[in-house]
Amino acid sequence: MEKQGEESMGFKKKQYVGFGVILAFMLVTAVVMLVSMNHMKKNMSEIVQDRYMKVKMATEIQLLFSQSDRELLAIINDEKASGTKTAIQNITANRAKIESRLNQLDNILNHSQAKNILAKLQNEFASYTETEETIINDARHNKTVPSGVISDYQTKRSHLTAYITDFKNFQENLMSKAMKNASQLEKTLLQMIVVSSGLMIAVMLLIAYWIVSGTAKSLNNISKVMTHINYDDLTSLPRVDVKTEDEIGEIGAAFNRMAASLEQASQKEKNYIEQISERNWMQTTLAEMATMYQNITHINTLAERFIQKAVPVMAASMGAFYLKRGEKTKAEFVKIAAYAEDRGNPGREKFSYGEGLAGQCALEKKSRIITDVPENYSLISTGLGEAKPRSILIAPVIYEEEVLAVLELASGSFNEFHAIIAGTL
Template sequence: MTFRNRLIAGFSAILLLITIFSAIVYYLGNTLDTKVDNIVNDRYTKVRLGEKILANASQIQNQINLTTLNPSMKAVDQRDLLLLSSQIHEDFTHLDDLTRLTEGKTFLKKARESFSVYEVATQKTTALVNESSGLNDNARLMSVYNLEMVRKAFADDMGQYIDFQEDVMMTTSNNAKASIERSKLIIVGFWLLLVFLALLIGSNVMRGALRSINRISSVMDDFEAGHHGALPRITIEEKDEISDIAVAYNRMADALEERENREKLYQQELETENWIKTNLAEVASIYQDNRDMTALSEKLLSKIVPLVGASCASLYVMDHSSETPMYVRSGTYAWDIRSDAQSSFVHGEGLVGQCAKEAKLLSLRVPENYIRVFSGTGSAQPEHLLLLPICHNTEVIAVLELASFQPVEGGGMTLLSEITNHSLGTSIRNLQYQKHVEQLFSESQTYNEELQVQSEELLQQQEALRSLNERLEEQVKISEMNSRYKSEFLANMSHELRTPLNSILVLAQILRENKDGNMSSKQCEYAETMVMSGNQLLNLINDILDLSKIEAGQMTLLEESFPLQEPIQELNHQFLPMMDRKGLTFNLLMAEELKAMSVSLDKQRLLQILRNLLSNALKFTESGSVTLRVYIHEEDPFTLGFEVTDTGIGISQEHQLGIFEAFRQVESNTSRKFGGTGLGLAISQELASLMGGSITVRSSLHAGSTFLLTLPVEGTYCARLPESAAALEIAPLHVHMSEQTFSILLVDDDMRNIYSLSAVLEEYNYRVICAANGEEALSMLETQEIDLVLMDIMMPDMDGYEAMRVIRQSPVFGKIPIIALTAKAMKEDRDLCIEAGADDYISKPVRLDKLLSIIQVWLPGRNSS
């Protein structure tokens, strides 16, 4: 039986004994419980019901006695007597059901018959008592007395029943006590039996288990720590769980022996691998230390042959110097130099050539009289011959031949395989390449000597070029610095010139309007002259800035699509009144197909060029006519021509080449008749070049001049406009007086500008509040209601940029419209103003109509009339 089964059988027997013991205890307890229940619930209930019947019968007697003896009570209450009688009958019925013993039923029947007699007597006595009156009624008293006698007879009979039940109850109680004592003896005896059997079963199970465990323990005690021989095994006598442990131990012993064997094998392989790697490293050092093929071969064979247990060897290396590549012996080990063995082989010749041809190892038995190994003590013939191909990139470049007395196996063969398949081929090919490079190097020495002279000459030329480049770089840096200084100077001068010019033009325009009508015609003429002179000065400043932007490469074009007729009409509106005042005829010729066409050009730069050409024609023509002709170029359909012809003084041939230079004029003497700066044509030519076109001139002295502007346009320039566009005219701007009074904060540090602009704005019903710098402007915004801010940029303490940034950060007045005013007119000025927080931008000198128009655009709730 297995140990598991023995444990199960032992525990099952113990469990069975415990179950039997529990059943006996339960049975005895249940029997005692039944007897106690019989005593308490049966006998006691019967006694209690008998006593209750006696009590109710006594209560009937008491009520009758009380009525008889109490004069105030005239009759007995029949209802109470009926209720008590009814209760007594119910109790008798209940007792009859509970009583099982014959003797008890006899006593109960007798008591019930006595009660029936008593009940009849009660009815008779009650009737007699209720009918008679007075205390001395002898019949009444006698009847009550007789009733009492009947009740006592009933009480005696009922008492016998009660005594019988009490005797039975006492007997049952005594029997229960005796049963309890017997149950105690049974339980103690059975418990002792249970303990004895449990000890017996446990002892049997433990003896079997300990016997098997001791057998295993004795075997394990025989096992020595660090034992490397055969491990002891446990003999299995019977099949149980302890024997499973023995089987597991035997398996463990088998596994340990197998692991020990694997570790020995692994240790041998590891030692072999370390041996191979160590020798490979030593062989690699031979590759590095030798740069000659013969020396490399000799040292390599001296290293390899003893390692693999060979006796003699030779190495054959491919030689490409001859017409047919051959494998030539380059080194030997213990070789018989007196033999007539062949020293070179072609591909496929002999065993060496065949090994190279097949590119695989050849292992052969050496026949008699093939080769002998000599020493001082004698000679012998080796038995084994081994040939190995040495490859580089799948090409056999050498063959290693070994002769040995014993076959090369194990680590020696692995070492040969590693050497021949990897490092040796690469080293041999590197030596061959090195030898070839040395040969080429020797040949190149002659060429190098010839090239050295040429190199020296080139170095001299390079040095000269380097010096020239350095001077050019310095000139470029100087030019860039001058351009930057020039731009900064022109920007600052523009600001300094525009600031006073702004005041002059504003005040001159106010005087020219003569709204009060108190100026004479001469004074109006003076005011007109002031406006004209100021505009001429402004044009001069603009020309200088444009020329500076062009020279600095900062001029940008803004292309837009517009009807070609628009700029032509604008020029007609501008120059026709001036031509009329001078008595000249102004002819405007435009091809019919161009009147409804659109082009993509920089419209403002086109107008600037044509204004310069027309202004020159107007200036240098005393009589006759000026003609502007617009047409499509005859040779190129995507080129527009703008031709300005006048009947003026003309230009001589020698002056025509210089008129497009800056500050060059037709009249260069001090008594010249016609004014001008000489910048217009220079700027126009540069602008035309930026737009991809050109300006040419045809002229002769005293015969007028023709200036031709040609501009390339996109292929879609001829897209037709609606017919109504042909008659498009530019309506003049009318600035209306404001019906509502708005507050404008004017921020400027120049009192001339404050005076002139305040005067103009107040005439248009604006309330002007002035501030000299950014800090004052912020103070005014915090204390007063402001609808719009005119912000100058260049101011002391806090300039306009910083002031606008602070305003935009305010949660109270951060949304107020701001128009930036600046005398600078460089390209980046507008972008800087908008970035700082300005809503719009206008440069000085300020055109009043433009300023008033912008103000109306940005004022809140502005009039649209």
Template structure:
């Protein structure tokens, strides 16, 4: 079976499974979106109901806030004339012209209005400025507005006002009126004059609010219903009349639902409804009224079954028919696309065969496009470039390693300094394709440079072969301890000569040779072309090896000089020792003669004594010379040990270079 046939069969099978899966997924997604849409409608309905309830509640709060602002202004502004009589008149007038309110009250601290009026206003408790001013106007059973005389004696009404020190809506309570109890809530606004001086409150029946909620029809859902709860969880509205006025904790056993309501935050949860006896989705929305910090909660409760509006099987049938049609179309498209895919792949195969033959530079592929095949072609071309770059890099590394190995061979062995310099410059100059080279050795404590070897150099009288430190390019490179490259030769620079002519070089390279920071030599190269990066890298890598070789040659030369000096001193000491022995023999013979003639030479005792003292002095001098000879022998021994140590260090460095070369060859 051909690859195209395999691709067709496998792709068709995979597409069949994929489309079946996609069909099922589409059905589930459609159902999920339908449920989400229903939930969105339910959530919007909850927010709409909450906004209506909020609008009903903010009206009274705005009214009581306006009265409080006017009374605050009266306590602080001398230009506003407001007596206690006028305050009562304002409260009474307000209640008479707002039929929806059941009562309005004011509690003010003592002497709050003492600058406005002194004395009693109405013959009733709390109506003078010596005690806290308390005024509460209410409607009687016939609807007439009256001042309640015993307001301060009713702790429930009094505390309801005084306990609110911020703008708030108090918890609803039952108010007896017209032979029935009505649910009433109080809207309170505080009075401030740098501190709390009183509160104003309006009592409003919740009948109108409950009627507005009843008028809201949840037309999108058959069995959905609304519920309103106060900040402390009291049921303010419910289609079940027996639940109104009861605390949520007394009518619900769902702790999660109770906690969600009491948190006074928006929420959504599934729970079993006590009213319907089945699972509902409850959306709770807080009603933030004015600047109060204790919002009420409106909940919309929708049966879970009403949210599932699409039948899964019908969706799957539609999706299956759609999937079969798509499969047939895709099979046709695959048949047409197979040829357009495999023809370029054959060309890619041919191109890869060219690469496998080691000819990465032959780019014969002519495919034009911006699809995945074009990306494959780009990757193959990048592979070609990488292979070509790797081959070039290997060639460069081989060139570096070959040069280092050959130079090490030229520098190996015990060579005189001049021979070593000649081998180095004679190898480096042609290996770097340079036309002329010279090597200058550092002398006089690194203060002077002298040419000791060269390559293709023609000596002239006007050209110097010695430089002081800092003199000329050679001296400057030695002073700075760094490479100097000139891309244009000076006008008086030496010409590179051959049998047929001469020409000035195009580039000059001057490189100091260091050993452990000490200047050893300077190499100067002249060439007709600019040195490449790999050539400069080679120069930087071989300079330390040349420095080690020069230092070793210098150490070896110094050691040979010390050995010759030591041999010369040893010969002189041996001659002096022989002379001393002859003198000692002569003295012994003289002593014997003197002993035989002791009687005759007694008068010469003083002279003999002097001769003995001179002999003693001569012995001391010989002893000193022997000690000096011993010291020189110790210095010679130390020099031999130092030379052996340096020779050992040189062998270690050569071993490290060999290991590095072996590592590079393996890499």
């Protein structure tokens, strides 16, 4: 069934199917690549817009905290009031910025571990802010900061610094993982492109092989038929087995039509050559027989010579020559010469007009080839009895519309050409 289906698929249909498969494969590959690229773009966008922004804000918080910490240390260590007001303003401004950044992070964080770290950071910052505010109030009133407050400040500063560092490192790790994932996705996409290109080339080669092999097979079938042509005899040419209705099938059908035309033309040429050969042979035979009859004056001798020559020339096995004697209703045809390959005595001794097949031919003045020989017909009699031939040729000898003699021949097979020769003889 598969083979029949393949043979019924034409050359043009194969091309449509082949290129359709290639286009479908290219479309699927393009869709997969677009989806992968979109996913990679999304990851890159997350890296740039999300991870990077979070790391940036964590870095800003760390920087602002460092600035505030330096200002606060200056307040603690500076017993003079100069610069305290400016330091307090800077600390207050930085605190507001840090709180703003912490609120932004709280709104955009989507990782549970990051949220936990941020919550600890916010709590520690709130506690740190209280101690910071105590130190600022003492500075405003020109009071010395108690050592206990300073110790508490240092502890909270260390904890807050650690939380900020942890949060920043966590976000940097996430960004690093995202970068690695993007890089891996890029490699995967590149591998997919290479594999898809290889598969596409393989599919194209397979489809090309399928189309070319099918076409080559059909053309080889036509070529094999052409190589089996016998150019010496164009009367019988091989035919192409047309299995498809495509362009290749049309070539095969055209070859078959051409072969039929060549056979007809060759057969006509062969028949013409045979006719020419038969005419030449007949003219040569007549010339030989005309030469043979010279200087013969007795009719019986002439008849004997004639029948001895005519039987082999006509490819007959036996024959008899009857000469008309008498006039009108009393006329009868008497056997004056006979010939047989087995030296029998062919023919009857005499017959009249209309008597038997020979008499009917004499009466009708027409030659006849008899293939359906009657059961009671016999031409040769031997010591073992009478034998019936398979084909009889009876030809009257006519001169000036009068039948002068009758020639009767027996053989395995006669045709119209034999009748023409007999009439000419």
